[in-house]
Amino acid sequence: MIESSAAIPFADNAHEALADPQLQSALTGLAAVSRERRRLVLASTNDWESLRDRARAIKDEALSHLDRYLADFADHAEAAGATVHWASTADEARAIVIALARQYDATTVVKSKSMLSEELELNHALEAAGISPIETDLGEWILQLAHEAPSHIVVPAIHKTHAEIARLFTATLGTPPDADAAMLTAAARRILRPAFAQARMGISGVNFGIAETGSIVILENEGNARLSTSVPRVHVALMGIEKIIPRFADLDVFLKLLPRSGTGQRLTVYQSILTGLATPGEGPEALHIVIVDNGRSRMLAHPITRQSLACIRCGACLNVCPVYQQVGGHAYGSVYPGPIGAVITPQLNGLGHAAQLPYASSLCGACRDVCPVKIDIPALLLHLRAQIADSAATSTSMQANDVPSHVIERLSFTLFRWTMRAPWAYRAATGAARLGQRVARAVLGPRWAQRLGVIAPPLRQWTAGRELRPLASRSFRDMWMRHEVPNVTASTSETEGQTRTSTPGSRS
Amino acid sequence: MPQVSLFITCLVDQLWPTVGVATVDVLRRAGCSVNFNPGQTCCGQPAFNTGYRNDARALAERWIELYEADPAEWIVSPSGSCVAMVRHFEELFPDDAGWRDRARRVAQRTHELAGFLVNVLGITDLGASFNGKVVWHNACHALRDLDQRTEGERLLRAVRGAELLSLDNPEGCCGFGGTFSVKYADISVAIADKKIDDIQSVEPDVLVSGDVSCLMHLSGRLARRGSPLRVAHLAEILAGRLDD
Numbered sequence: 001m002i003e004s005s006a007a008i009p010f011a012d013n014a015h016e017a018l019a020d021p022q023l024q025s026a027l028t029g030l031a032a033v034s035r036e037r038r039r040l041v042l043a044s045t046n047d048w049e050s051l052r053d054r055a056r057a058i059k060d061e062a063l064s065h066l067d068r069y070l071a072d073f074a075d076h077a078e079a080a081g082a083t084v085h086w087a088s089t090a091d092e093a094r095a096i097v098i099a100l101a102r103q104y105d106a107t108t109v110v111k112s113k114s115m116l117s118e119e120l121e122l123n124h125a126l127e128a129a130g131i132s133p134i135e136t137d138l139g140e141w142i143l144q145l146a147h148e149a150p151s152h153i154v155v156p157a158i159h160k161t162h163a164e165i166a167r168l169f170t171a172t173l174g175t176p177p178d179a180d181a182a183m184l185t186a187a188a189r190r191i192l193r194p195a196f197a198q199a200r201m202g203i204s205g206v207n208f209g210i211a212e213t214g215s216i217v218i219l220e221n222e223g224n225a226r227l228s229t230s231v232p233r234v235h236v237a238l239m240g241i242e243k244i245i246p247r248f249a250d251l252d253v254f255l256k257l258l259p260r261s262g263t264g265q266r267l268t269v270y271q272s273i274l275t276g277l278a279t280p281g282e283g284p285e286a287l288h289i290v291i292v293d294n295g296r297s298r299m300l301a302h303p304i305t306r307q308s309l310a311c312i313r314c315g316a317c318l319n320v321c322p323v324y325q326q327v328g329g330h331a332y333g334s335v336y337p338g339p340i341g342a343v344i345t346p347q348l349n350g351l352g353h354a355a356q357l358p359y360a361s362s363l364c365g366a367c368r369d370v371c372p373v374k375i376d377i378p379a380l381l382l383h384l385r386a387q388i389a390d391s392a393a394t395s396t397s398m399q400a401n402d403v404p405s406h407v408i409e410r411l412s413f414t415l416f417r418w419t420m421r422a423p424w425a426y427r428a429a430t431g432a433a434r435l436g437q438r439v440a441r442a443v444l445g446p447r448w449a450q451r452l453g454v455i456a457p458p459l460r461q462w463t464a465g466r467e468l469r470p471l472a473s474r475s476f477r478d479m480w481m482r483h484e485v486p487n488v489t490a491s492t493s494e495t496e497g498q499t500r501t502s503t504p505g506s507r508s
Numbered sequence: 509m510p511q512v513s514l515f516i517t518c519l520v521d522q523l524w525p526t527v528g529v530a531t532v533d534v535l536r537r538a539g540c541s542v543n544f545n546p547g548q549t550c551c552g553q554p555a556f557n558t559g560y561r562n563d564a565r566a567l568a569e570r571w572i573e574l575y576e577a578d579p580a581e582w583i584v585s586p587s588g589s590c591v592a593m594v595r596h597f598e599e600l601f602p603d604d605a606g607w608r609d610r611a612r613r614v615a616q617r618t619h620e621l622a623g624f625l626v627n628v629l630g631i632t633d634l635g636a637s638f639n640g641k642v643v644w645h646n647a648c649h650a651l652r653d654l655d656q657r658t659e660g661e662r663l664l665r666a667v668r669g670a671e672l673l674s675l676d677n678p679e680g681c682c683g684f685g686g687t688f689s690v691k692y693a694d695i696s697v698a699i700a701d702k703k704i705d706d707i708q709s710v711e712p713d714v715l716v717s718g719d720v721s722c723l724m725h726l727s728g729r730l731a732r733r734g735s736p737l738r739v740a741h742l743a744e745i746l747a748g749r750l751d752d
Contacts, residue, residue, distance in 0.1 A: 014695055031677060031702075322681045322699045323692075360692060362685025362699070363557060365652035379599075385559030413555050417563035420550040421570055430522055461690040465697035466728030469523050476521045476528035480544045485529050487536075 008333030008345070010356035017327040026161045027328055034319030037264035038370060044266055045256065055257050056374045058250045059310035062211075063300065069211040069244045070291065076214025080276020082287040093292045094125040097203065097236055100288055101131045104234045106201035112218070112225035113137035114205025115153060115313055116238045116292060118335040119348070122203070133203070134195045136224035138188055145172050151329030151337060154262045154315035159328045192224070202228035202284070206239035207312070208254055209289075212247045215275040216289065219258060219268040226270050235284040237274075241296050242309035254312065257372040261314035295348040304383045308343055310373040317367035317377060323360055332357060339367035343380045351388055358384035427477075434471050441470075510629065512540045513580035515618065517590040517720070518550045524720045524741065526749065531586045531621055533747035537634050538625055540582075547574055553593040556600070557686045565600045569607070572597065572614050582628065583618040586743050587719050588650025589686075591620040595653065620650050621743055622659040622718050633666035636746045640713035641671045645703070645726070647719035648681050660718050660742055667745060673710040680706065684725035700729040707737070714738045716745055 017023055042048055062069050074084040087093035101109060109126065111117060111133050123133045123144075135144045139157040143150060146168050150156030157165070165184060169175040175187045196202075204225055208217040216237050218225045229235045245251065251273075259265040277287055299305045318324045318338030329337035334345040334354065342361060346354040358381045367377040392406035419425045440448040449468035453460030462468060479485050512535050516528045535542045552567030571594070575583055585591050595618070597611035625631045644664055650656045664672050683689070683699025690696075704726065707715055715730075717723050720741055727739040744750055 011692060014692065018694055018698055031680070035677065322683060322702075323695055326695050326698045326702075359688065360695075362648070362681050362683055362688045362696070364648035364681035364685070366648075366679070366681065369652055382557065382559070385557070386561045387559070389559030389561075409558070410560070413558065413560040413563045416550075416555060417552075417560075417566050420552070420567050423547050423549060426549045433522075458690040461693040462728070464693055465732060466700075466725065467731040469724050469728060471522050472525045474525065476516050476525035477544070477546050479525055479529065481546055485532055 007352065008354050008356060010331055010333060010360055013331035013333060014323075014327040014360070017331045022161060022164065023159055023328050026159050026164075027325060030158070030319060031322075031325050034316070037319070038316075040264050041260040044260065051253055051257055052372055052374050055253045055312075055372060056310060058245055058253065059373055060307075062244045062246055063242065063306055063309055066241060066244065066300065069246055070241060072211040073209050073214055073244055074289075074291070076212065077209075077216075077276060077289055078214070080214050082214065082276045082289050085288060085290045086293075087290055088293045090120045090292075090294050093120050093238070093290055093294065094122060096288075096290050097122060097238075098125060098129045098131070100234065100236055101126070101129070101201055104200050104286070106131065106199065106232075106234070108132045108134065108195070108199045109201040109203055109236075110134050110136050110195055110199040110224075110228045110232060111140075112202070112204045112220065112228040113140050113156070114203065114238050115150075115335060116205055116240050117203060118150060119294065120238070120292070122238075134192070134199065136192050136195065136222075136228055137220075138185065138222060138224075141188060141192065142168065145169075149330065150335070152315055152318055153313050153336065153338075153340075159330065196227045196231045199232045201234045201236060202230075202232040203236045203238065204229050206237050206243050206289075207258065208245050208251060209239050209243045209291075210246075210248050210251065211244055213275055215248070215273050217251060218272045218274070219255075219270070220272075221263070221265075221269040223270055226272050229272065229274065230283050233284055234286040234288065235274075237287065237289045239289060239291050241291055241293050242311070258312050258314055261312075261316040261370065261372040299347050302383075304379060305347060307375050308340075308347060308380060310375055311340055311344070312373060314372055316370040316372065320366040320370050322362060322364060322366070332360070339377045339381075340375070343375075343377055343384065346384055346388075351384070351391060355388050355392075358388060430471070430475060434473075437471055510538075510540045510582060511580040512542050512582045512584045512624075513575065513578045514542060514544045515548065515551075515575075515583050515585035515590065515594075516544065517585060517587045519720045519724065520586055523724060527586055527720055527741040527743055530741065530743035530747035530749045531584070533749065534621065534625070534634060534743050535584060537747070538629055538631050540584075540629075543578075543580060545574060545578060551590050551593045553590060554686055556593060556596065561600060568597045568600050568611065572607075572610050575614050575617070576610065581617065582624065583614070584621055584624045585618070586621045586741060587721070588620045588623075588647050588654055588656065589719055589721060591618055591623075592649040592653035594618045620654055620656065620718065622663055623650070623654055623656045626659040626662055627656075632662045634663070634746045635668075636666075636748055637668035637670075638714075638745050638748070638750070639669040641673055641711065642667075642745070643673050643675060643707050643710060643712040643715050644678070645682060645707070645715060645717040645722055646679060647717055647722045650718050651679060660716075663742065663746060664716065670745070673712055675706050675710065677703075677706055682722045682726050684721050686721070689725060696725070697729060700726060701733075704729060704733065704735070708735065712737070714740050714745075714750070716740050716742055718742045 085096045126133045135141045142157045151159040170177045173187050206216045207219050259268045299308045317340050321339050324338040332341045334341050336344045342357040363378050365378050419429045444451045450463040453463050520527045532542050552564040556564035595615045598608045601607035682703045683696045723739045730737050
């Protein structure tokens with residue numbers, strides 16, 4: 001597995017994010033918006049669950065025969081006039097795009113929103129090669145002006161408030177400081193419109209690649225993807241290997257699921273289905289589809305991790321995640337934030353690089369509830385945690401400064417296991433803890449737990465924001481064994497008020 | 509008479525034994541015979557959720573053996589997350605069909621208290637009464653792992669004198685998350701604050717949940733914030749035992 005040099009310091013990033021009033025203000029309301037969106041989604045379909053099941057079945061089918069479907073896709077796309085390129089790494093993908101830009105003398109390229117291009121850090125590579133990329137999705141363009149990375153898969157500039165964007169536009173474009181959203185959008189439009197005409201190359205992502213027809217499908221709301229893929233001389237489409245769906249008819253399910261899950265829309269404003277080249281004189285003269293692996297095929301190998309590739313990048317799991325709602329996207333230090341990012345990033349970039357991310361979850365399961373393709377994200381997080389715990393045991397892929405705490409953690413769980421394997425050990429350990437608690441309280445006073453935290457980091461972490469509930473003076477098992485659990489007999493208590501509402505085992 | 513063997517989780521046993529007592533009470537009121545096997549310890553959830561599967565497997569094997577030998581038809585616990593762990597046991601034996609089968613069979617007998625009362629026994633009204641305004645926190649593992657979307661609320665609605673208030677975000681996580689609460693303590697507390705703000709905005713007399721882990725976390729934060737709001741396990745309300 002490729003190990004990037006520096007580990008993502010999620011804990012530090014999150015700490016800063018929690019203390020950033022601007023970010024917190026931008027994130028306010030995300031939870032309410034996502035709940036309202038979900039309500040609308042469920043209200044606008046009467047077959048939501050069966051849509052999810054069908055979508056997942058289609059993705060599972062595509063992923064279990066991915067080699068065949070990718071070959072079909074490439075054959076059909078080339079038969080329709082496209083050129084297909086294969087990139088197994090980010091380096092290869094970047095080199096292909098740069099070579100194409102040079103081949104077509106493109107010094108400026110317009111880009112519509114593509115998470116894959118972010119993953120490839122394509123803009124940096126293009127700039128280094130003397131080619132100017134212009135993001136044309138409004139959110140992405142704002143971030144390009146601000147020299148920032150996206151913090152959300154679908155709403156890239158969600159971490160910025162309106163006031164911040166107005167200030168940015170005033171500084172860079174000279175708009176009035178009190179400009180409203182419509183004025184800011186109009187200012188962006190005045191600059192972006194001529195760019196489509198000037199650029200010789202347009203770069204887009206791909207939402208779905210249809211094996212049966214060789215078509216690529218792009219969903220968007222602003223019309224910039226349609227312009228980017230039709231006005232310039234050449235269109236370069238970047239597609240991850242997992243975007244394949246087998247048949248044209250499968251699109252139906254995803255056209256319902258993706259907009260509803262992503263933005264709460266029944267349909268995005270534009271849906272472009274591009275099959276090869278149009279008749280000469282219409283649209284670009286060349287279509288190049290770059291199919292990128294960049295670590296994805298590793299996820300195919302295991303039945304648990306394979307489902308990571310079913311993701312259609314709707315962002316619904318970010319919106320409902322209590323952790324994402326608190327810290328935003330940048331804390332994840334990755335193109336893919338939130339629950340799905342905590343799952344994908346370690347698999348794409350290496351466990352050692354992203355070892356903190358799978359733990360950045362309370363395992364509440366809200367992500368699994370909303371996922372339109374039913375990815376069991378908590379199961380994936382647990383799977384990755386197990387891999388990290390195993391690799392930490394051999395200390396091969398962990399950052400040096402993480403090793404001591406992992407050694408302590410491992411020892412703690414070994415001790416935990418031996419204590420819990422024998423009731424006498426459990427009783428002895430909890431009895432000792434009770435005694436210790438009594439001594440600590442006597443010696444250290446009422447704030448004993450916080451004071452003890454100095455030598456016990458988990459206690460310190462707990463008591464930093466919460467009071468510790470002390471051990472009860474007597475455990476339940478002691479009470480039971482000494483017959484101190486009061487006996488409320490059925491005869492005295494069952495007499496009134498009890499009604500049987502349904503047959504045993506029934507649900508409502 | 510349904511025979512129930514209790515699964516009293518570590519936190520209930522050590523921190524909140526009154527919840528165990530209330531659970532016994534409630535089950536007896538529901539017409540069950542109740543037994544407790546003092547050989548039980550932990551289900552291994554902390555190890556499993558932190559990635560230590562070998563440790564979790566050792567405890568799962570022990571747990572399975574203990575309850576396989578138990579003649580009671582049902583195993584009932586006042587914790588959704590520990591019951592969810594029991595339902596996860598089979599994942600710990602990917603290469604052992606025998607253990608997987610044993611894990612599945614014992615998991616089928618195991619229920620969270622509210623789910624057992626409503627879905628197995630078909631009881632929603634235990635004749636309990638409580639005078640006051642109540643907020644229900646549906647703990648995530650009962651809600652989503654066990655798919656118990658309404659059971660706790662249905663039991664509370666039948667409590668005489670109790671006014672069940674609705675939250676703005678009733679399915680919001682409290683932020684506990686086991687070792688998450690100490691690995692990312694500041695995020696965990698920030699999530700608790702959001703939950704507590706939601707709870708306090710409706711001015712309840714008591715916050716009720718079906719998992720003491722959530723209650724330990726929320727009451728710890730409430731106390732630090734200086735709030736006098738009481739917390740109670742559902743079993744304590746249903747048993748009329750709020751003497752904690």
